[in-house]
Amino acid sequence: MGRVLTENCKTDPGLRAEQEHLYLAYTRWCEAEGATTVSSRAFAGRVRETLGMTSPKEMATSSSKKYYPGIGLIADINEENA
Numbered sequence: 001m002g003r004v005l006t007e008n009c010k011t012d013p014g015l016r017a018e019q020e021h022l023y024l025a026y027t028r029w030c031e032a033e034g035a036t037t038v039s040s041r042a043f044a045g046r047v048r049e050t051l052g053m054t055s056p057k058e059m060a061t062s063s064s065k066k067y068y069p070g071i072g073l074i075a076d077i078n079e080e081n082a
Contacts (some may be wrong), residue, residue, distance in 0.1 A: 018067055023075070
């Protein structure tokens with residue numbers, strides 16, 4: 001889990017990553033690396049653990065979407081700054 005987050009994400013209190021987008025980036029990374037993916041539920045638990053979140057309730061929500069606070073996908077950050 002550490003490599004995929006390190007290679008694809010940046011942490012900052014002002015960032016947030018949509019749960020679905022982060023999982024998609026993870027599955028694409030696994031495909032490129034030849035690694036086996038875990039379920040979206042298992043992935044979400046591992047990301048929350050990595051971020052120090054004790055509960056899914058700590059996730060931000062907007063328009064029925066869930067976001068991990070404090071982390072952003074590098075591709076999304078670069079797109080916003082382009």
